[in-house]
Amino acid sequence: MLHQVVNIAAVTVLGVIEQAYFSLQVIYARRKYSVSPPSTTGPPEFERVFRAQANCSEYFPIFVITLWVTGVFFSQAAACVCGLLYLYGRLMYFQGYSESAHGRLAPLYFSAKVLWTLIGLAALGVLNTMCDLHLGLDALQQLCGF
Amino acid sequence: MLHQVVNIAAVTVLGVIEQAYFSLQVIYARRKYSVSPPSTTGPPEFERVFRAQANCSEYFPIFVITLWVTGVFFSQAAACVCGLLYLYGRLMYFQGYSESAHGRLAPLYFSAKVLWTLIGLAALGVLNTMCDLHLGLDALQQLCGF
Amino acid sequence: MLHQVVNIAAVTVLGVIEQAYFSLQVIYARRKYSVSPPSTTGPPEFERVFRAQANCSEYFPIFVITLWVTGVFFSQAAACVCGLLYLYGRLMYFQGYSESAHGRLAPLYFSAKVLWTLIGLAALGVLNTMCDLHLGLDALQQLCGF
């Protein structure tokens, strides 16, 4: 059982460590630019780091959820590949956004494409399992059989 | 195994698509009202769309977690019905809040009620499984047996 | 199967209830200090409550994810103990931050330490399962056998 999800779990833990790294960067930025909580506004340099982490945090649950649904209902390998690409894209996003608002755009488009792929695969896997359950028809397996 | 959770997975994917839709609306609102990142303030029309998405994102993990705990420990059917009602309530919340701050209230109360129901059912399912485990007593099954 | 995760599920539901409590506190603070949505700024008393809930919400998915990965891949008991400590730390954080910005620091360090412990145990459990899968070597079990 665990063997069927251990790689997704590994990607998930990697994602958690990435999020922790982003949070630490916000704490350093708060010190560097003297922006004491509860304030969240300050020089644009600070606000970009703050927003980069906020944006990544906002999408993180969506990412983890689609990673697992894809891994369980579609394919663990496909989920892991997309997962690693997404985490790489988000690292680029964070670094790009920290440097300039424009720098966030290219990695944002990249990670959005990867996320949409994950959403599509998750939906496909779930629909296929539903077909299998209600119609006794495992379309994905049949397609792969050709 | 998968058949016992496939409907919850379907509601989850639907929820993810709803969140993606809310995010796209914020991106359109940023263009329409010329609010460039990292700024998050602007005309009230923009701020309402921005906050509507932020509020829905904040509650999304809580929703998905209680959906799955209810679906696994209480009943998949009950979880799915509440899940669909919640997602409908959040769509209404987003549209209401986009139009006026007051417009968010009725759907907020509705989705809060559904979420509390999910939390209650999740707690009930978990407590029942704990009783079963420690006391050998499956109260829910006994109640349903009457 | 369910018996192996029911205690983690219980801690998760407790965490959800804590988050719901934090949200209610923000609603009360909005009334008390007359900060109507979509605004998120106001007197420091309000902003501290608002940010305390925002910060806890931001970390909540990370907490739940590492709780489950630790509980499934390492040990349910260890996950539950860390989980309860984390939730206690976050309650202290929320109350401390509500009173003063400085009041958030001690519980923040405490809950960060607990979270890093959970991340470490999750990584250890996943690595061990991978070793077991690829090398046929269950290091944790061997260590415990001594």
Ligand SMILES: N[C@@H](CCC(=O)N[C@@H](CS)C(=O)NCC(=O)O)C(=O)O
């Ligand atoms: N919360 C986001 C939702 C939409 C989104 O993901 N926007 C992209 C493209 S404009 C972004 O990089 N936002 C920057 C940010 O969130 O600070 C926002 O405020 O923009």
Ligand SMILES: N[C@@H](CCC(=O)N[C@@H](CS)C(=O)NCC(=O)O)C(=O)O
């Ligand atoms: N983050 C929320 C937490 C509490 C909540 O969910 N409040 C409801 C009722 S006042 C809401 O619609 N908030 C509007 C918002 O989050 O912008 C807040 O700032 O209000």
Ligand SMILES: N[C@@H](CCC(=O)N[C@@H](CS)C(=O)NCC(=O)O)C(=O)O
């Ligand atoms: N979003 C957080 C990320 C980093 C973090 O967790 N910071 C700690 C230590 S400075 C905190 O208590 N932040 C207060 C807050 O989020 O309002 C922030 O803006 O600070």
